[in-house]
Amino acid sequence: MSIFSSNSKKTGKTCTVIVGCGRLGANIADSLSEAGKDVVIIDSNSDSFRKLSPMFGGMKITGDATEMLVFNDLDMKNVSSVIAVTNHDNTNIMVAQIAREMFHIDKVIARLYDPARECVYRELGIDTICPVILSTNEVDNLLFGGTTA
Amino acid sequence: MKPRVILIEGYDETRYLAKSLIGNGYKVTAINEDIEKCKLLAGISNLRVFHGDGSKPFVLDDADVYDADIAVAMSPFDDANLVICELCKKKFNIKKTVAVVSDPKKTDFFRTMGIDSVVCAISAISNIIEQHILLSDIKTVMPIGEGHAEVIQISVPENAKVTGQKLCDIDLPKQAIIGCVLRGSRTLVPHGQTTLESGDGLILIVAGPNKEAAIRKLTAK
Numbered sequence: 288m289s290i291f292s293s294n295s296k297k298t299g300k301t302c303t304v305i306v307g308c309g310r311l312g313a314n315i316a317d318s319l320s321e322a323g324k325d326v327v328i329i330d331s332n333s334d335s336f337r338k339l340s341p342m343f344g345g346m347k348i349t350g351d352a353t354e355m356l357v358f359n360d361l362d363m364k365n366v367s368s369v370i371a372v373t374n375h376d377n378t379n380i381m382v383a384q385i386a387r388e389m390f391h392i393d394k395v396i397a398r399l400y401d402p403a404r405e406c407v408y409r410e411l412g413i414d415t416i417c418p419v420i421l422s423t424n425e426v427d428n429l430l431f432g433g434t435t436a
Numbered sequence: 437m438k439p440r441v442i443l444i445e446g447y448d449e450t451r452y453l454a455k456s457l458i459g460n461g462y463k464v465t466a467i468n469e470d471i472e473k474c475k476l477l478a479g480i481s482n483l484r485v486f487h488g489d490g491s492k493p494f495v496l497d498d499a500d501v502y503d504a505d506i507a508v509a510m511s512p513f514d515d516a517n518l519v520i521c522e523l524c525k526k527k528f529n530i531k532k533t534v535a536v537v538s539d540p541k542k543t544d545f546f547r548t549m550g551i552d553s554v555v556c557a558i559s560a561i562s563n564i565i566e567q568h569i570l571l572s573d574i575k576t577v578m579p580i581g582e583g584h585a586e587v588i589q590i591s592v593p594e595n596a597k598v599t600g601q602k603l604c605d606i607d608l609p610k611q612a613i614i615g616c617v618l619r620g621s622r623t624l625v626p627h628g629q630t631t632l633e634s635g636d637g638l639i640l641i642v643a644g645p646n647k648e649a650a651i652r653k654l655t656a657k
Contacts, residue, residue: 353515355541377491380522381515388548403493404519407526 300367300393301325306352306382307373311398313338315370320344325365329357330373352382358390368394376400383413438463439505442530444490444520446510447473449536453508454483467499491519493527501528508534514542521551547582585643587615588651592636595657604628612642612650 303319305312308330316328317340326345330336333349350357352371369386371379376399383397388411396414399405405415440463443450447468454464458480465484468474474487488495490509501507507524509517514537521533532552537543540559547554563577578587592599598606603614603626617624618637624630632638632654642650 354539355545375515377513377515377519381518384518384549385545389545401492404491404523407522410526 300365302327302362302366304329304361304366304369304386306330306369306371307379308335308338308347309372309374310338312370312372313340315372316345317343327361327366353378353385355385355389358385363390363392366390366392368392368396371395371397376404380404380408383408384411387411387413440465440503442467442499442501442504442507442524444507444509444511445469445516446512446536447477449510450477451480454480458482465499465501465504467495491516491523493523496523496528501530504528504530506530506532506534508536510536512538514539518546518549518551521546522549525550581643585641586647588640588642588647589618590638590640590651590654592632592634592638593655593657594634596632596634596654597656598632598654599634600631602628603630603632606632606653608653609646609649611644611646612640614654615639615641 302325305316305326305328308316308328312328312330313335316326319326320343327348328336328339328345329348329350329352331349331351333347336347339347348357348360352358369383369392371382371386373379373382379397379399383395386392387395394414395412396416397408398416398418399408400418402417402420405417408415438461441457442465443453444467447470450466450468454466454477457464464482465486466477467486467488467490468477469487469489471487474485477483478485484499486495486499488498490496490511501524507521507530509520509524511517511520517535517537521535524530525533534553534555535546535551537546537554537556538558540556540562543554543556543559577589579585580587608614614626616639617626617630617632618639619633619635638654640650640654
């Protein structure tokens with residue numbers, strides 16, 4: 288998680304907003320919270336927050352992050368990064384673009400299931416994580432010891 | 437060459453649009469995620485129908501949308517419409533993209549993201565309500581320049597303060613001019629010495645926030 292700390296040192300912004308409290312979102316939120324960072328997690332369903340560890344010390348917001356009202360409620364000046372990890376690619380893309388274009392967040396990361404959409408969003412300065420590509424590379428790595436990767 | 441239009445999602449909208457566009461000589465392709473709706477759409481003659489999720493690049497590729505003239509995204513989900521339009525523009529080189537949005541707060545955001553036309557039924561309805569309830573003297577309104585300016589037709593009511601006044605004496609707010617006066621069957625392009633009469637139809641061109649102030653000024657009794 289070094290990217291977050293290096294980022295916050297430079298700008299003085301400290302808070303990370305995570306959109307989508309699925310397995311990935313909850314895990315990232317827990318590990319950031321454990322490392323003592325400010326974390327806000329947003330999900331449209333309050334039941335999703337049960338995935339968070341009981342030790343989670345961040346803020347939980349129930350709401351639809353594609354509605355800009357949710358972002359308006361937050362102190363966006365203090366937000367260094369937004370991570371969009373809901374289970375819908377389109378939602379992640381829209382949240383990432385709202386964060387980037389409307390709120391000028393420095394670091395924006397979106398998880399995309401479908402690698403075909405990635406090329407369109409790379410030019411906007413949004414980092415994308417694609418589990419399919421990561422897993423493919425890792426399987427390659429395990430099978431061939433990284434010689435083909 | 438016939439202009440090519442791609443209609444994505446929105447069954448009823450697609451049906452009516454496709455029929456009228458085909459009638460006007462356009463080459464129309466419809467993409468819909470619901471196979472049953474695709475079957476029904478296939479009943480329209482000369483309409484190419486593709487089954488699939490239009491926010492996926494391979495579906496758009498299969499439908500051969502490259503270099504089409506207009507793409508219209510009409511799914512009920514704003515995020516899908518955004519992605520569809522961006523893919524169409526960036527990956528498939530479609531000249532003009534149109535997106536339907538449900539949330540009026542997102543129209544500016546969609547425009548920032550490079551979507552050429554953003555259609556929001558909710559803001560259209562709220563504009564109509566606003567005009568008819570608050571300002572009943574307005575007859576017609578035409579938004580220009582992405583809705584930042586408007587051409588408005590109003591009529592000067594009887595006993596209005598401005599009747600008999602010269603235009604140069606009326607203190608209209610900034611960013612508002614009277615472009616045309618409709619008097620009976622005559623149409624005048626006014627100048628500073630033109631005097632207004634009750635019953636005159638005024639074609640007003642306004643930009644920015646002064647719309648209501650300008651209309652109140654011209655219709656106040």
